Amino acid sequence: MSITKPMNAMLSPTQVRIVTGLALSVLGVCVVFFIPLWAFVAFTALLTLGVGYEWFRLSCRFNSTRWVALAMVMLIGAGLHFLPSNQATGLAFITSLGWLLLIVGLWRHRRVAGANRSANFRTVLGIFILPAFWFALVQIRSLEQGDWLLLFGILIVAVADSLAYFVGRALGRRKLAPALSPGKTLEGVIGGLLGVGVLAAIGAVLPLFASVPSWMLALWSMLVALYSVAGDLEESRLKREAGVKDSGQLLPGHGGLLDRLDGQLAAMPIWLLALTQMHLFVIH
Secondary structure (H helix, E strand, O other), X not given: OOOHHHHHHHOOHHHXXXXXXXXXXXXXXXXXXXXXXXXXXXXXXXXXHHHHXXXXXXXXXXXXXXXXXXXXXXXXXXXXXXXXXXXXXXXXXXXXXXXXXXXXXXXXXXXXXXXOOOHHHHHHHHHHHHHHHHHHHHHHHOEOOHHHHHHHHHHHHHHHHHHHHHHHHHHOOOEEEOOXXXXXXXXXXXXXXXXXXXXXXXXXXOHHHOOOOHHHHHHHHHHHHHHHHHHHHHHHHHHHHHOOOOOOOOEOOOEOHHHHHHHHHHHHHHHHHHHHHOOOOOEO
């Protein structure tokens, strides 16, 4: 049974969003730090299935197609985990390049919505994005100090998203992409990037990034944050094409799993690429 209605009755929308966010943060820390790698792989597989179910519910016309697409995500994702570690950089690069092409399309249609993409295209897009997301999570967690490196990548997206939300509500005037996400503002995105800059400055003095030049950490952190914005906008476009407001109702104040993890879908592959370029891709 959903707890969304009881929470909404007791708390304001912002309070509901904060409470849910805090609960998810505690769960995330426990998963990243306190379970063995095999359990992390299993948990993130279930997480990817949940996100995939919502994605394909928005893109597939038939239930049978949805289940076939989910099976393909799991098969491809499982296969990727058998790749030699020295091929992780190439896969991360290809995925980041794929997202860059999506960013170009999002930029073109930020003010005037383009024609709806076909259901087949949106389904194939999910089959490409979701296994790469799962692969990136597991690869990062497998590294030496992978738990801390994964947490930092997650924090980049969380800081960018949270500050964009609050700064946008307080100061937002200019719409970033009104045809895709009317609530997202340029001021909010700038506020999120400033927050990520502060996070990168903190990271630069931590032993975790002692071997990384400060400018490089800041540059990659900003790119990860920008990719997370693209993930958010891509999901908004997907929902607009499906004619729905939220991908689901599982998370009070946030919608569905896809609503909560849209930025992470784009950010984790490029964060994996960033770690390889900063020479932090060191397997246990």
